[in-house]
Amino acid sequence: MVGASHNSVPTRSAAAPAPLALTLLALVALLVGAGEAYAQVATIDARLSARTIRTSETVTLTIEATGDIHRVGAPESDDFTVIGRQSQTSVSFINGQMSRRLRMDFVLAPRRAGTLNTGTVAVYRNTGESETVSGIDIVVTPGHGNTPAQSRSPAAGPPAANAGTPTPPSPNVTPTFPPLPPPHSAGQSGASAQGTSAQAPSSTPMYAPHRSEGNSRPQIPAPLSPGMLPVNSAEGAEDLPIILTYVSAEELVVGEPFIVDYVYLAPMWGSGFNAVDLSEPAFRNAWFRDVSQWRGNQRRRLGQQRINAQPWDAQLLRSYTVVPLREGEFEIPSMSVNVEARSLAANRAYEIESDSGTIRVRPIPEEGKPAGAPNNLGRFVIESGLDEQEARVGDTVEARYTLRGFGIPAMMSLPALPAIDGAQLLDPEDTEVTEIDPESGLPIFAITRRFRMQAQQEGVLTIPAYEVNYYDPWTASWQSVRADEQTVLIEGVNTEAIDLQSQEQKDEGEDWMGQLPPPEPARSSIAWTASLRQRGEPWLGSPLVWALLCAPIVLVAGAGIGRRTLKKRRETSADRARENAGRDALRGLRKLSYSGPASFTALSQTLRRFVSIRTGEQAMGATHAEFEALANRNWAREKAEPLCELLETLEEKRFAGASEADFQELRQRLIRWIEGEAEAS
Amino acid sequence: MRTFSLPSAPKAVLLLLATVLATLFPSEFARAQVENAESPSQRVEADQGAARNEASSLEEQWSQARALAEENPWYTTAQFNAGLAAARAGELGFAILHLERARYLRPFSGEIRKTLSLVRQQAQRERMERYAGEDLTRGEPSALTFWRMFNALPHRLWVYIGGSALWLAALLVLLRWRMVVGVRRDIVSTVAGFSALVALVALSAWGGAISTTRSFTPAVVTDAEPGYRRAPDELSRVERDGELYEGAVVLIHGTSGAWVEIEIAEGRHVWVEPEQLQHIRDFPSP
Numbered sequence: 001m002v003g004a005s006h007n008s009v010p011t012r013s014a015a016a017p018a019p020l021a022l023t024l025l026a027l028v029a030l031l032v033g034a035g036e037a038y039a040q041v042a043t044i045d046a047r048l049s050a051r052t053i054r055t056s057e058t059v060t061l062t063i064e065a066t067g068d069i070h071r072v073g074a075p076e077s078d079d080f081t082v083i084g085r086q087s088q089t090s091v092s093f094i095n096g097q098m099s100r101r102l103r104m105d106f107v108l109a110p111r112r113a114g115t116l117n118t119g120t121v122a123v124y125r126n127t128g129e130s131e132t133v134s135g136i137d138i139v140v141t142p143g144h145g146n147t148p149a150q151s152r153s154p155a156a157g158p159p160a161a162n163a164g165t166p167t168p169p170s171p172n173v174t175p176t177f178p179p180l181p182p183p184h185s186a187g188q189s190g191a192s193a194q195g196t197s198a199q200a201p202s203s204t205p206m207y208a209p210h211r212s213e214g215n216s217r218p219q220i221p222a223p224l225s226p227g228m229l230p231v232n233s234a235e236g237a238e239d240l241p242i243i244l245t246y247v248s249a250e251e252l253v254v255g256e257p258f259i260v261d262y263v264y265l266a267p268m269w270g271s272g273f274n275a276v277d278l279s280e281p282a283f284r285n286a287w288f289r290d291v292s293q294w295r296g297n298q299r300r301r302l303g304q305q306r307i308n309a310q311p312w313d314a315q316l317l318r319s320y321t322v323v324p325l326r327e328g329e330f331e332i333p334s335m336s337v338n339v340e341a342r343s344l345a346a347n348r349a350y351e352i353e354s355d356s357g358t359i360r361v362r363p364i365p366e367e368g369k370p371a372g373a374p375n376n377l378g379r380f381v382i383e384s385g386l387d388e389q390e391a392r393v394g395d396t397v398e399a400r401y402t403l404r405g406f407g408i409p410a411m412m413s414l415p416a417l418p419a420i421d422g423a424q425l426l427d428p429e430d431t432e433v434t435e436i437d438p439e440s441g442l443p444i445f446a447i448t449r450r451f452r453m454q455a456q457q458e459g460v461l462t463i464p465a466y467e468v469n470y471y472d473p474w475t476a477s478w479q480s481v482r483a484d485e486q487t488v489l490i491e492g493v494n495t496e497a498i499d500l501q502s503q504e505q506k507d508e509g510e511d512w513m514g515q516l517p518p519p520e521p522a523r524s525s526i527a528w529t530a531s532l533r534q535r536g537e538p539w540l541g542s543p544l545v546w547a548l549l550c551a552p553i554v555l556v557a558g559a560g561i562g563r564r565t566l567k568k569r570r571e572t573s574a575d576r577a578r579e580n581a582g583r584d585a586l587r588g589l590r591k592l593s594y595s596g597p598a599s600f601t602a603l604s605q606t607l608r609r610f611v612s613i614r615t616g617e618q619a620m621g622a623t624h625a626e627f628e629a630l631a632n633r634n635w636a637r638e639k640a641e642p643l644c645e646l647l648e649t650l651e652e653k654r655f656a657g658a659s660e661a662d663f664q665e666l667r668q669r670l671i672r673w674i675e676g677e678a679e680a681s
Numbered sequence: 682m683r684t685f686s687l688p689s690a691p692k693a694v695l696l697l698l699a700t701v702l703a704t705l706f707p708s709e710f711a712r713a714q715v716e717n718a719e720s721p722s723q724r725v726e727a728d729q730g731a732a733r734n735e736a737s738s739l740e741e742q743w744s745q746a747r748a749l750a751e752e753n754p755w756y757t758t759a760q761f762n763a764g765l766a767a768a769r770a771g772e773l774g775f776a777i778l779h780l781e782r783a784r785y786l787r788p789f790s791g792e793i794r795k796t797l798s799l800v801r802q803q804a805q806r807e808r809m810e811r812y813a814g815e816d817l818t819r820g821e822p823s824a825l826t827f828w829r830m831f832n833a834l835p836h837r838l839w840v841y842i843g844g845s846a847l848w849l850a851a852l853l854v855l856l857r858w859r860m861v862v863g864v865r866r867d868i869v870s871t872v873a874g875f876s877a878l879v880a881l882v883a884l885s886a887w888g889g890a891i892s893t894t895r896s897f898t899p900a901v902v903t904d905a906e907p908g909y910r911r912a913p914d915e916l917s918r919v920e921r922d923g924e925l926y927e928g929a930v931v932l933i934h935g936t937s938g939a940w941v942e943i944e945i946a947e948g949r950h951v952w953v954e955p956e957q958l959q960h961i962r963d964f965p966s967p
Contacts, residue, residue, distance in 0.1 A: 052810045139810075512803050513769055517792055519746075519762040527757045530786035532835035534755045536966075538894040539836040549844050549884075552851030559855055 043067065044123055044133055052139045053110065055409075055432050058083065059138060061106040061118050068126045072104040077119025077135060080108035081434065083289050085280075110140040111433050142430045218379065218406060218474045220248050220440040223261045223295055223316050224302050231332050231357035234265065234307045241266040241273050241339055243317060243354035245332055252330070252361050255377035255411035256473035257323045257442045261295070262335045262354065264317040265305060273339045276349075280318060281333035287323040287408050291441040295319040321441050323408050329358045364471050368478040374413040376470035378445075380405020384466065384483035393455050394494035397423070399463050401483055402448040409434060409445050414468060422461050422490065423453040461488040574616070581613040582678035589671050594663045600654035603666060607647060610674060614681075624648065639680075642673060698848065743770035750779055754964050757787040764796065773804045774903035774927040778959045781901060781930065785961060788833055804928030812923030822932045822944040828897045831889035839890060843883030850876035894962075898933040900943070902926065904957035913940035913952045925951070931958070 049060040059080075063072050074082050084107035110116055117135040124130045221227025228246035241264060248259040262281075266273045280290075295316060302314035317337065324330045336353035364375045380403050387398040403412065409432040417425060432447045455461055467482040526534070541549075588606050592599065611619040611627075615634045619627060627647060631640040646669055653662055743766040750756075750763035764779035780797040787793060834842075853873035860866040907925050910917035924946040925931075931943040940952045 050811065512799060515799055516765055516768060517796060519765055520758045523756075523758050526755050527787040527790075529788055529835050529838065530755050530757050532837045533786060534964075535837070537836050538891040539840075540891065541840060545840060545844070549840075549847060552848045556851045556854050559858065563858065 044131060046121065046133045046136060048118065048136050048138060050138070052141065055110055055113050055140055055142050055430065058107050058109050059118075061108055061121075061136070063104045063106070063121055063123070063133060064101070065103075065123050066101045069102045070124045070126045072102060073122035073124065073130075075106055075108065075119040075121050075135070077108075077117060079112065079116035080110055080118060081289070083107050083109045083287075109434060110138075111435075113140045113142040113431050116140050142432075216379065217437075218257075218440055218442055220259050220442060223319065224263060224305070224314060228259075228261060231359075232355050237265075237307055237312075239267050239269070240341075240350060241275075241337075241352050243335055243337065243352055245335070245354050245357065247332060247359060250359060252324060252359065253364050253377070253471070253473050254325065254327050254361055255323060255364070255375075255407065257321055257407065259291070259295070259441050260320045260322055260332060262317040262319070263302065264315045264337065265307065265312040266315075266339075268304065268311040268313050272342045274342060275317075275337050275339050278317065278335065278337040281320075281335045283320065283322050283333060284331060285324065285326040286330070287325060287410060287443075288320050289436060289443065290318060291321045291436050292316065292319045294436055294438045295441050319441065321436065321443055323411070323443065324361045325410070327361045327363045330361045332357045332359065365476075369471070370469045370478065370480070373469035373478075374415075375411070376413060376468065377411045377473060378405050378407020378470055379472050379474060379479075380407065380445075380470070380481065382466070382468060382481040382483050384486060386463075386486055386488060388488060390489045390491065391455055391461075392492040392494040393458055393490060395490075396426070396452050396454050397461065397488050399451045399453070399486060400448055401451075401466050402446055403468060403481070404444070404446045406437065406440075406442050406444055408443050409447055412445075412447055412470075414447065414449050415466070417451050417466065418464060420453060420461065420463060422457045422459060423455050426452040426454065428452070455488075455490045458490050458492070461490050463487070577613050578616070581610050582674055582681075585610040585674050586671060586678075589667055589674070592667065594660040597654060597657060599663050600650055600658065600666070603663075603670060604647065604650045604654060607643075607650070607670060611643075614677075624651070635677075639677065646670060646673060698852065739766070739770040742766045743772060743775075747775070747779075750782075754782075755786065757783050757790075757793075760786065761793055761796070764800070768796075768800050768803075772903075773800060773807065774901060774905070775959070776800045777804060777928040777930070778901040778903060778961065781899075781961045782964075785832070801928065804926065808923060808926040808928075811926070812921075820946050821930055822946065823948065824893075824897055824944070825899055825930060825932055827889065828893040828899055828932075831886050831893050834886070834890075836887060836890050836894075839883050839887035843880045843887060846876045846880035846883060850874075850880060899961045900931055900933050900958040901961060902929045902931060902957055903959050907953065907957045909943075909951035909953050910940075911951065913937040913942070917952070924949070925953075930961070933958070933960070 043066050045062075045064040047062050049062070050057075053059050061075060065072060072087075074085070084105075086105040086107075088103040108118060115137055116139075117137055119135045121133040121135075122130050123133060219227075223246070228248060229250055231245035231247060234242055234244060244263045244265060246261040246263065249256070252258055260283075264275065302316055305312045305314045318335065334354050334356040336351055339350050339352055341348040341350065364377060383400075383402045383404070385400045385402075387400075388395070391397050399417075401414070403414070414430070416428070419425070429450045429452075430447060431450075432445060434443055434445045436442070437444045451463075453461075453463075463486045465482055465485045467480055469478060469480045471477075472479050525531075585606055589603070592602055592606070605620075608619045608622070608627075611617075611630065611634075615630060617630055617634075619630055622630060624644075624647070628640075628644045631643050634640075635643065646666070650666060650670075653666065743763075746759070746763040746766035750759040753759045760779045760783040764776045764783060767773070767779060768776035777797065777800055780793060780800060783793045784790070784797055850873045853869050853876065857866055857869045857873060860869065902925060905927050906921070907927065907929075908919040908921050909925055910919060922945075929945065931945050934942045934944055934950060936942065936955075937952070939955070941955045941958065942950055942952055943958070944950050
């Protein structure tokens with residue numbers, strides 16, 4: 001044991017407001033309230049850490065709420081038990097408005113197998129209004145986790161709660177258990193107990209058998225009674241509240257449940273104190289659960305206590321039932337609470353924290369332990385039953401064994417049935433429930449294992465006796481409970497019986513595996529796409545490939561450039577010829593001399609060539625009408641008419657015959673017309 | 682109206698080019714087929730494996746199919762059968778791995794795609810059962826989309842498609858220049874433009890394939906219960922997330938000691954142990 005004194009730290013102080021200041025504060029509060037009303041849009045998000053778990057595992061329900069959130073209530077579900085909680089709060093100011101983000105993690109332990117619902121969660125606003133978050137469905141399958149310590153280790157997460165608000169009533173008040181086996185009647189095999197345990201009537205609650213045996217229920221002292229051992233002391237306590245920690249046992253074995261009480265003591269003189277917030281302890285390497293409501297039901301307010309001759313008001317702050325899962329020094333964690341001291345002068349805030357302590361946890365003793373027995377721990381009874389007394393070959397018979405008592409399922413390992421003549425054993429199914437004994441605050445549980453077997457032959461099917469060994473920490477001895485053998489009469493054959501195991505295996509894979517195609521037959525070569533990849537990737541190409549890729553671009557580009565160049569050259573040549581047409585025509589006319597009628601033909605050819613080049617239209621070989629139209633299109637009438645007349649005269653002289661004088665005259669007229677045209681252009 | 686007729690010299694050039702194109706690419710395929718034809722011993726081994734599969738358990742079938750796939754990594758049938766055997770044995774991560782490899786090697790197979798989709802759906806179902814609150818995965822790393830898009834076809838095939846389309850476009854452009862205005866010329870212009878577009882897309886995909894193959898290393902999570910760490914450190918806490926599940930395809934970004942940095946959905950970078958992953962492109966060098 002480690003003695004410890006309380007630890008008080010003033011955290012903030014405020015002067016008493018004057019009447020004027022109160023008025024101003026009221027105005028400010030009015031304005032802020034209007035802003036907050038605008039900012040009251042809250043978002044609430046709920047999610048689960050897993051959708052499918054086993055009955056021995058836990059799941060974390062996370063509620064995230066933003067806005068003017070005050071607190072988040074616990075899930076209200078008959079399917080789960082809240083075994084731990086953790087809260088995170090962050091406050092932010094955006095545009096002068098405060099927004100609070102609250103995240104609550106609830107560690108939930110299922111009470112049974114099946115499709116369960118986490119239950120509704122109430123989210124309370126600062127305005128007093130509340131919203132309800134719907135529960136989430138989760139599939140819980142029977143079975144255990146890998147190791148007891150790991151399967152329940154999530155429960156060791158640090159929980160937190162608000163002491164300023166009352167703890168919402170837990171739905172665990174009324175225990176819910178799986179259907180009990182029917183009472184043993186004549187013809188049914190019964191169960192007998194050896195050692196200190198005895199068979200219980202199946203219609204009674206889980207903890208009733210122990211009550212009937214007098215002292216078989218572990219005796220847990222009431223809070224602040226002499227049986228509760230203090231972990232820290234009140235030495236040095238002055239005028240501030242303190243937290244004292246008490247445990248129900250000084251030394252334990254691994255898996256033994258015990259009680260930890262946190263008692264809040266406030267001085268009954270001086271200032272009045274009001275607890276506003278507390279941080280709950282986290283028990284590491286242990287299974288634990290808050291049992292304040294059960295122990296508090298007995299004596300929530302513990303009355304006046306005398307410490308150092310002064311009166312103190314005692315109150316049970318929190319009470320936990322704890323099951324250590326590892327041997328060695330087990331830490332009893334500290335617990336802190338924020339309190340406000342009220343006085344006429346000022347309000348002061350303090351954080352009160354108890355010191356932690358340790359208790360020793362021993363391994364389960366080996367002395368007296370049956371050979372090969374697992375390290376089961378607790379105190380319980382066994383019940384057995386059959387679903388059928390008579391069956392046919394091929395039918396499935398179910399034998400149930402239910403263990404009830406004190407402890408936790410994580411500390412239990414049920415043995416298997418040996419091979420049975422005349423029946424084929426199928427996979428067993430487990431169902432387990434954990435509750436809190438309202439009288440002692442200790443955990444109680446019920447584990448039901450169902451052995452299914454398929455009858456293979458006619459006759460009497462004998463199911464052997466079923467024995468479970470365990471260590472009882474309250475008597476510090478190894479005990480055993482035993483269910484007697486049971487018999488089933490097998491007569492006749494069920495012709496429609498099917499092989500359940502093979503059918504189940506078939507059904508499991510039928511959904512999607514049946515859609516898988518058959519394997520492909522071997523091919524003579526790999527795919528051509530695979531062969532392309534096999535030659536190496538990334539592939540940057542080869543010089544030949546690059547040449548082939550560039551060639552069409554070069555080809556098109558070259559052809560395009562060539563076309564354009566050719567076109568330009570043609571246009572340039574035509575322009576040049578047009579410019580020089582007059583000069584060339586005049587040079588030819590001046591050199592021309594009379595040599596008979598052919599001279600007129602030469603004059604006509606020169607004129608037509610000039611017109612063709614000048615206009616860009618075909619004048620060589622054009623009829624007179626075509627030439628006249630061409631001239632009218634390209635020249636004005638005063639120019640076109642003399643030209644057409646000149647050509648007409650030329651054609652006349654050419655075929656009618658004319659003298660040299662006519663030739664010279666026409667040549668001179670032609671020269672003048674071309675010179676005039678050249679000057680005009 | 683003038684009628685179209687090619688002069689003899691351009692005709693000869695076009696005939697020559699057509700001959701080159703017609704012989705070059707088929708010869709590439711033929712060469713690949715000859716080089717990579719399965720040896721008789723491989724064929725016999727595959728037949729024996731198929732025969733053994735008929736009589737052995739699912740686990741034995743998976744073991745034999747896996748051995749065959751490792752011995753013949755380029756053999757698409759071996760990869761596909763290994764994926765099927767892994768799926769039947771419940772090894773969804775390895776099933777997706779081998780089917781991804783099969784699809785990588787034979788991208789035009791509808792059966793492979795269908796089977797891969799089926800196994801992925803089952804992997805998603807198991808993931809949704811394991812992780813609550815995440816009905817649908819937030820997808821794969823965004824860069825993986827580019828890798829899948831550009832590597833949908835072998836790099837050489839991109840080049841062959843792009844090259845052929847480019848040549849076709851070029852020849853049609855030349856042809857168009859020789860034609861007078863008319864409906865035929867419009868048709869030729871349209872086909873030439875479409876071919877040029879195909880060439881542009883295919884050659885761009887080739888460039889993207891080279892880039893993504895060099896930059897990204899896709900891998901499949903084969904661990905049944907994968908966990909990740911936020912830092913490459915033993916002291917870093919092992920965390921689990923619905924986006925890192927058996928069968929998820931992730932991108933490897935680097936290594937640090939014995940740790941591998943991967944990218945999962947939404948661009949999140951986490952560190953995992955290399956034993957949890959298998960590379961999709963884990964093929965021997967040519």
